[in-house]
Amino acid sequence: MLYRQIEQNKRKTVFLILLFSLLVLLVGWAVGYLVDGDYIFGIVLAAIVLVFYVPITYLSATMQVLSMSGATEIQKADNPMLFNIIEELSLAAHIPMPRVYMVDDPAPNAFATGIKPEKGAVAFTTGLLAKLNREELEGVVAHELSHIRNYDIRLMTICIALVGVIAIIADIGSRMLFYRSGRGNNRDNQKGGNPVIMIIALVFIILAPLAAHFVQLAVSRNREYLADASAVEFTRNPAGLKHALIKISHDTEQVQRAKDATASMYFANPFSRDRKGKASLFATHPSMESRIERLEQM
Numbered sequence: 001m002l003y004r005q006i007e008q009n010k011r012k013t014v015f016l017i018l019l020f021s022l023l024v025l026l027v028g029w030a031v032g033y034l035v036d037g038d039y040i041f042g043i044v045l046a047a048i049v050l051v052f053y054v055p056i057t058y059l060s061a062t063m064q065v066l067s068m069s070g071a072t073e074i075q076k077a078d079n080p081m082l083f084n085i086i087e088e089l090s091l092a093a094h095i096p097m098p099r100v101y102m103v104d105d106p107a108p109n110a111f112a113t114g115i116k117p118e119k120g121a122v123a124f125t126t127g128l129l130a131k132l133n134r135e136e137l138e139g140v141v142a143h144e145l146s147h148i149r150n151y152d153i154r155l156m157t158i159c160i161a162l163v164g165v166i167a168i169i170a171d172i173g174s175r176m177l178f179y180r181s182g183r184g185n186n187r188d189n190q191k192g193g194n195p196v197i198m199i200i201a202l203v204f205i206i207l208a209p210l211a212a213h214f215v216q217l218a219v220s221r222n223r224e225y226l227a228d229a230s231a232v233e234f235t236r237n238p239a240g241l242k243h244a245l246i247k248i249s250h251d252t253e254q255v256q257r258a259k260d261a262t263a264s265m266y267f268a269n270p271f272s273r274d275r276k277g278k279a280s281l282f283a284t285h286p287s288m289e290s291r292i293e294r295l296e297q298m
Helices: 002-036 039-069 080-093 126-131 134-149 152-183 195-235 238-250 260-265 288-296
Strands: 099-103 110-113 121-125
Touching: 002 039, 002 152, 002 195, 039 110, 039 121, 039 152, 039 260, 080 099, 080 134, 080 195, 110 134, 110 260, 121 126, 121 134, 126 134, 134 152, 134 195, 134 238, 152 195, 152 260, 195 238, 195 260, 195 288, 238 288
Parallel strands: 099 121
Antiparallel strands: 110 121
């Protein structure tokens, strides 16, 4: 099952890169057509942003996430029990021992990062270590190692980067269109343009970033379910992960340095206001209740 998930993730990564890249170029076309009546300009602009932004985000994502969260690397002497758990589960997951980080925060949470297992890292809040027992902590560790093992981090990093590109190009197009309209030049530039195509292009610029964001969030929610299932395979004990989810769902603390851009990386939604109730289309995680129900069915 694990190898099947890894292969599926690799295929989905390629598919999402192609899908989002096409969406980026279409947004560029729409921007170029609306601003200058020249779709080539927009496609070239989109391609330039795509070529530079995605590799930079991809290569720097790990350090950015760790830096934004305020994570500090620790050694085995700092927390022998945690390291023993990670070492044991890394062997079960057949991945190299990841680097271990600590986040000084009372909210119980964790996240994994690293675009491949050889560069994996896991971070835990002080609140998580203080509030969970060993069995529950094993469930959380196994979940985070599953993300590394299944190449979820690579998949989500690429999704976040490509959604960012679409948002940037759409924002550039909106500003350029507003600027040209303000100067009164847009009408001359669009003389002879097809009004139907212009409306389609405008709607596309408005809706494309939202649609891309929905796809990213849907992928994120699906990855959480799969990581929960993989964690149970590693530990052979759904109870530990289930009880960890129950404890965290009842906790009112939220991660102090969490950002919207990194919320999908956490074990549970880092914002306490979004942790209760059913998950919406805008949610980065499935609802805690649905995750617990699936574990109970195992």
